[in-house]
Amino acid sequence: MEERVKQIKQQLSSHSYKLTPQREATVRVLLENEQDHLSAEDVYLLVKDKSPEIGLATVYRTLELLSDLSIIHKLNFGDGVTRYEFRAADADHHHHHLYCLHCGTVDEITDDWLGAIEKRVEKEFDFQIIDHRLTFHGICYRCKGQVKDPKKLVGSKVT
Amino acid sequence: MEERVKQIKQQLSSHSYKLTPQREATVRVLLENEQDHLSAEDVYLLVKDKSPEIGLATVYRTLELLSDLSIIHKLNFGDGVTRYEFRAADADHHHHHLYCLHCGTVDEITDDWLGAIEKRVEKEFDFQIIDHRLTFHGICYRCKGQVKDPKKLVGSKVT
DNA sequence: TTACAAATTGATAATTTTTATCATTTAATT
């Protein structure tokens, strides 16, 4: 934890940004909730618990900054809100997500399963891949059995 | 074209919805621009050219309806706008997209390349897949050579 | 330490996209 905060501090200062108290509070909230995919509002509320004086705009600015530096990733599961996730230290790609259409939970696949497909894309489409987004929509193991007609969930749900 | 309009009319009426002139105009715009990925605003403006009396809310309502019936798909490439694409008559899955970080163009891969991976997800994660979203972010063949430092494009760009 | 310039913040206004409301119009049915 402290280790990672320090590392982020360095990443910031290497681009001449400071790790202000507000930014640090935001980073810590993100680290403490690494499993979740928090929206800006979520982050704001959690940060506010500890540092009530922080403003919403600052949280947005911090998330944007961290995203610019590729310290976090922006995600969009189509519910109208941008979500943020810590970018694994080692991973240079976006990992894959399992989005449950029943309960809304998002699980992760941290391995990159797209290697072969990406090669094919680069060759067949002459497309230089920088990153990817892969999300499966369906029913998670927790909700299995609770859903009668999965097809019904497809419709307008989620982009 | 006429064939497809008629087919959509039937899909609507089978759910007791009518193909009103406004809905038909919207459907035709979507069909005429099938290669593009239009936002609601885009559709609205194109429909307005032909039928100036149509309201924005009606366009939104129509897109939502078509999406509910899985006649079109909602897409989100992270630019803050929901986009719509005609759903291929045969495809029961979302097809894949190539999103160019340089020019913003979205190309399509209509085949489903995820079969093997989906089997693995279902087995390893006990996740019942209903649909998927796969988008590659990178440089398209048109922009190849025009981009010096692709890594620079990664940052905050797109969710 | 004090002074200064630049970076950052908080409050809030403004924007943007989408949804809700509601009176009016249209369409189908009796």
Added chain:
DNA sequence: AATTAAATGATAAAAATTATCAATTTGTAA
């Protein structure tokens, strides 16, 4: 022709994000 439900258009409202700007904080240099 009368009646009911569906659909529409105009517009208000909501939700998320971005922009503005004065005030504060920070790091640096005298």
